[in-house]
Amino acid sequence: MPRRTDLRKIALIGSGPIIIGQGCEFDYSGTQACKALREEGYSVVLVNSNPATIMTDPETADRTYIEPITPDFLELVLERERPDALLPTVGGQTALNVAMALHARGSLKRLGVEMIGANAEVIDRAENREKFKAIMGQIGVDVPRSGVAHTLAEAHEIVADIGLPCVLRPSFTLGGTGGGIAYNREEFARMAEIALELSPTSEVLIEESIIGWKEFELEVVRDRADNVIIVCSIENLDPMGVHTGDSITVAPAQTLSDKEYQRMRDAALRIIRAIGVECGGSNIQFATDPHSDRMIAIEMNPRVSRSSALASKATGFPIAKIAAKLAVGYTLDELKNDITRTTPASFEPTIDYVVTKVPRFNFEKFPDADATLTTQMKSVGETMAIGRTFAESLQKALRGLETGRFGLGADRADRWGTPDQPTSDEIAARLATPNCERIWFLRYAMLSGMSVADIHATTRIDPWFLEQIADILTVERELRAAGSTRAMTPAAWLRAKQYGFSDRQIATIFNVAQSEVRRERKAAGVEAVFKLVDTCAAEFEAVTPYYYSTYEAAVSYLPSAIGQKQTGPAGQIAEDETRPSTGKKRILILGGGPNRIGQGIEFDYCCVQAAFALRDAGFETIMVNSNPETVSTDYDTSDHLFFEPLTIEDVLNVCDRMKPDGVIVQFGGQTPLNLARGLEAEGVPIIGTAVDSIDRAEDRERFTALVDALDLRQPPSGHALDAQGALAVARRIGYPVLVRPSYVLGGRAMQIVYDDASLLKFVTTALDVAAGKPVLIDKFLEGAIEVDVDCVADGTRAVVGGVMQHIEEAGIHSGDSACVLPPHSLATALVEEIKRQTRALALALEVKGLMNVQFAVTAAGEVYVLEVNPRASRTTPFVSKATGTPLARRATLVMVGKSLDELGMHGEVTPTHFSVKESVFPFNKFPGTDIILGPEMRSTGEVMGIAETMPAAFAKSQLAASAALPATGTVFISVATRDKADAVPIARALAELGYKLIATRGTAAALRQEGIRVEEVRKVQEGRPNLIDLMKNGAVDLIINTPSGRGARTDEAKIRAAAVQHRVTCITTLAAAQAAVEACRTIRERPLGVMALQERFGKG
């Protein structure tokens, strides 16, 4: 069945901002889908609010709407564009939900838009728990026994039927609050009562406990002709009870016999057919009882998912691309396997390596959050590693996490054998409850003498995995016994490398420099070889150069047997599959590794732009990255993809083999910058801004000298290596001061302090974080306006790409504050001065490529330089979208020798429309965390609002960030004492606009004094009904609450937490409140409209 000819234009919905549970995997799938559909000649209309994506690049779709993903806005887009079909399955749950809402309100039918990939009935069957359960019953697939109770009596009836232990899941509580496992009747009675009370609908799901069972996922693809294939099986190392996004997962399944696997496959086929996904991909989760033949279907996602992205990267089979083509009518056998280009896509990939994914967490930014891993996802990113064995891939993945670990222990962060060695009590506790440190504690447990059987009994982790980890420890012991590089035979080197030990770990064990380990190992003839990811275990020749490194024993050949190439000594070759140079210049781009708060999709965007620009300019591109969610690790993005951890050793291995003519380090965030010096020392040609210039910008003293030389202003500052030094600096420059560790991204451990006591407290933490590096202390410019500037320079000229004015005042991390481009309230002369300073800095630093500068402007109009980053910034994609200028592409071409003149970058672009970037936070995943903003970055993602006026753009950005501003209703105001006076005009404006104001006693009195009508409400401790009751009843539409204190236990923090739980928009700064008032005024005047990027920039 060829492609459908009755469709011409197809709308596609993205997943919006990066949030926990919805990461950049949907940029990867969405971009693939866009490309696939356009390849087939369809016109693609894309809606996504996230500017940091490749999919919202104006070149990815025909019509790109960076607009809020709400039914109202989608409807506006559909009205304007009148597409024939809507593909809702590549934008995560967000896209599915909004598509379902459009279906429910009849918009799709009215506008004649067909849902393709999965229709509303299918989505409902898969997502509605009761319907899903019923269908499973009909097709003979086992599900956990369960029931829903509304009363205690019902709860007892249900548990009598399903038995103990059982899981209680109260409906609609945040982060699963009030849920848990009951092991006995007494516990059950108590927990059921609490669960019913906490659930706003007095509803609790009581489910048979399958915690500790083995957990699997199958990635299933089906076409219109009912051909079904399983692309990949994934086994979770962490058994049932930990969300798969938070589990260490392994592909393919390791511990299933063929008989068990085929039964699971049969069930998956029955499920996808019964649910009715006609053409597309689905993810189905199963659990098996390790001690019997029982198998249970957990859930199904009728769309591409995080796991399908992982499966695509793990196998080389591009699920989203294929799913998009199936959605327009193709069958699997009509499509080619991209990797072989000779065999069809109607097959099941087989792999000859092991893939391990390890999640990355950011709990340190949410000290009040519960760090136990549960069925609610908490990780913010992930890294994937490929090795020939599980041991190798696990160790590679652990060093790919970039958390200062270089494998499973035996590195400098290893606590074993130090005074901080974990006690048996700590080990027992860390094993018993799933947590993000558990992998390290498996090793500690083994070192402490616990047997695999004991560890299995506590953790329920399959003994097979534990045995493999025990093998890693055996090799570690062998290395310790060897003691030095001199004692290492070639066989011993090979064995250590085959078990995944990094040079860094070996160097730590031998107590020598890493470079010595590398030198001696290479001298022993043990070097990394690269193998292909080819979907077929080498059965067919692969065309696509997608590689991973491993270590293999040499093969010996009789002279007559030697085939195409000989690289090793005398007839001994460890086979390597990389290809010889084509004669084109090779440029290697270092990616950003796993997503984390402070380093996310924005940097992947830049890396991908670099690859595209270089490819267009005739270079051969090489991408090195370890993040499976990304577009950069799509084998289509670059000419050679190396799926490798971003460490000196792994990158040098690639450089050894590929001999790049240039390496780009300024696009992947801090990750590659941290490697730059080490790579340069080994002779790797870094292109773009010199490593020394990066150092000049990052080294405080050198930077201060630069600022002085340019006659610019910097807040007074100093640095200290200990607490006493810090006190001295603070007293010299005067409080308040901003303290932070050097060389840390995302404002980790950064704090504004107002007195000696707080300074001492925070310096201690900061010193800890920076591990021996100094603590930086800056004068904090209270009340100043922050400005971010991105520019491109070629060494002789600098062009400002965009000037962004922050909405929130100085002191809030630039990654967390909203900003507007162009500045909405800065005088033209001031903006010009900021641009002048930016250009001066870029020229002085001899920047070749991108540079970002942060300024603070005081009320008196003085401009201070806060920091300079001679690299791509978090705002690069936002600026590119706001101004229609592909900054990262231009910067890339500068790095390979083009001048700005040659690139046609003569002047600066100041758009006539306004663009607002707003940050999105994970607070709803961490109940109990206070949501006030500060100098430590905590947002996971961002959205963009574009409109002709600043208030309209701001209103859109709030809608897109799920913090919609109400056009009417009740506003609760409660501000800190210092803010009372400034809150008055805001309250007055709201009252004049017709909003009803409510406030607690203090604020109410202050407002009444100014003649503003306000109703008083009770604080939480003042009795009931109080403010939280009003929120629960939906009687509050907006909250303006500026903090007077910080901490989860304060009354105001409870208000903010309740706002998150009840999804009431809560504004915590007066600056944002001011912007919100203007936005409210605008949305009351006239409805917001939509416009495609291509229209704004004259390409549509």
Next chain:
Amino acid sequence: MVEEKITEVIDIAKLALEDGTVYTGTAFGARTTTAGEAVFNTSMAGYQEVLTDPSYTGQIVCMTYPHIGNYGINDADRESGHPRVEGFVVRSLSRTPSNYRSTQSINDYLVATGVPGIEGIDTRSLVRRLRVRGAMRAVISTEILDDSELIRRARAARDMSGLDLVREVVPSQSSQWREGLDAPLTAHIFKPVLPRKRVVALDYGLKWNILRCLTAVGCDVTVVPGTATAADVLSLEPDGVFLSNGPGDPEPLDYAVETIRELIDRKPVFGICLGLQLLGLAFGAKTFKLKFGHRGVNQPVLNKRTGRVEITSQNHGFAVDADTLPGNVELTHVNLNDGTLEGLRHRTKPVFGVQYHPESSAGPHDSTYLFEEFRQVMG
């Protein structure tokens, strides 16, 4: 230099190919020397089924998936009474299995049954070599460590083409098969069709799961040696005749072709793998040797009658040449990877066969309908 390295490892095994390639790894299983044709299988699980599949007689099998032995060996997943491979080649052997059905490790199993194994070699480079040069004669040894001697022995090993390996594996006498697919992991696959029919299975090296499938779908199966004559078969008054899989080249098996020629006019006949090739020869078609064969559980086969793609389990080094099929035989299935013949059917008689393994084991259950069809054509 090679020798120096070797002395450090206590338990060496070597694998030498006729082209002069020598792989040095660690021994497992039996300590001995064997020769055979080196082939690879791309199935990620199902190693026990592979080891015990009689079609691997005379072959040294390399598994492309690196971790083998993870879930051990159990009593149920056998395709015959003992391992049939000449040697077993893996990247990484799991010596401590983990599975509720496991009764022993693969190492213990191969020690007990006399099969040598080699682990720790670059199996992917071996596979690429076999892909480029084709299946090669090879020697696996834990005793002889001299490369030249090993290569000499590999070159002296018997060639698969023209060799009758079936005589080495046929049972000495007939037997009645009883076992179905009632185990919890497989009970869902078939619903029996009544009334039950009598089937005679000609055993050329039969996989037991074929018998389990036939039994489960509603057949009472008598297994007779593949050397039986048509008269022997007909004397059992079967409702249908099944032609089994088996090892090696179909061409030298004149006796079998003779028997089949007589049976196809008299009874419904269903053949699998070697059984299909023999059916092809009986119809007058030709067979040929594939470069490196199809061995795995992910081979896409187009069913030309339905237009649907089946993901199939395969293990064959020879194939029927589709261009030589007579006009009265229909090409029903085709391999989508290389276009080779995967199924045929007589246009008027209830006689058909497939090159792949609808009984799977190891592999997917996409093609179990063939057993149902066979049961149906018997009335």
